[in-house]
Amino acid sequence: MSRRYRPFDPFEREPFDGPREIRFPRPPRRVWLGGLLFLIAIVIFIFASPIVSVITELQWYDALGLKDVYTTRLFLQVALFVGSFAISFIYLAANVVLALRVRSGPGLRAVGIRRAIVRSAAGGLALSAAALVALILSGGAGTQWQALALFQHSSPTGMVDPVLGQDVSFYLLALPFLHSVVGWALGLTFMGALLITALYAWRGDSFVLNFSPLAIAHISASLAFFATAFAALLWLGRFDLLYSHNQLVVWGAAYSDVNARLPVLTFEAGAGVVTAGAMIANIWIRRLWLPVGA
Incomplete structure (x- = not known):
């Protein structure tokens, strides 16, 4: 005997009844367990090869009696990676949280209406992007362990260049690490x-370039950091003239480099500092044309 169902009546519900609640079934525990095991498998797949390489290299250097050399290198790499990731993520996450608070509207918070800013879709996406950028920057920073080791053990030689008055050890031991730091800071501030x-x-669903005064102030502050890092990069470029292959015949700074390119780089670095100052002033002025023009 077949089951009988009531005939469908489109007028059975009241006209002003709200929409029916749609409930999605809760995934069983085995689904969460399977997802966790899959995530663990991905992590093992990513980190298995580096871990095996570290163990192999450690045993090899230990057999040669140079274990301290490898552990020092490993410590510098880990310190650069962890330190770079921590600083990058804190900087980016702080800017993201501040931007989310500005987006949520101070007027609503003034009357007691609060929104979940970090747990929103925009917050989750922005923090994920911040973590990804920090991971990429820290991965590049971890490869600069040799520059850090040279910088830590730099000492003056007593030989000073006649143009900028720097010791030779500055160009050989300190300048490469300073270039790495400034390049990392430039990438961090630009991405921020x-x-x-x-x-x-x-x-x-779209992008609208219509910013509030608080948003303009925040963007101006971030551009001030970027302009400062760019000015530092230009300032370090002055020292590169003294040992770079600038001419077809000779190495180092030629007449045109000392009398033309060096003043231009100095002027550009000063212009970068002035631009950073203008961005700082725009935190209070809050005019959109100033960061756009800069």
Whole structure:
């Protein structure tokens, strides 16, 4: 005997009844366990090869009696990676949280209405992007362990260049590490400014370049950091003239480098500092044309 169902009546519900609640079934525990095991397998697949390589290299250097050399290198690599990741993520995450608070609207918070800013879709996506950028930057920083080791053990030689008055050890031991630090800072500040600008412009399904005064102040502060890092890069470029292959015949700074390129680089570095000062002033002025013009 077949089961009988009531005939469908489209007028059975009241006209002003709300929409029916749709409930999705809760995944069973074995689904979460399977996802966790899959995540563990991915982590093992990613880190298995580096771990095996570290263990092999450690045993090899230990057999040669040079274990301290390898452990020192390993310590510098880990310190650069962890330190770079921590600083990068803290800087980017702080900017993301501040941008999310500005986006949520101070007017609503003034009347007691609060929104979940970090746990929102924009917050999760922005923090994930911040973690990814920090991971990429820290991966590059970990390869600069040799520059850090040279910088730590630099000592003056007593030989000073006649143009800029720096010791020779500065060019050989300190300048490579300073270039690495400034390049890392330049990438961090650029990605930070780009991330918060995109976060302020994002409207869910489109990007609108209509920023509030608080957003302009925040973007100006991030651009001030970027301009400072760029000015530092230009300032270090002055020292590169003295030992780079600038001419077809000779190495080092020629007449045109000392009398033309060196003043230009100095002027550009000063212009970068002035731009950073203008961005700092725009934190209070809050005019969109100033960061756009810069």
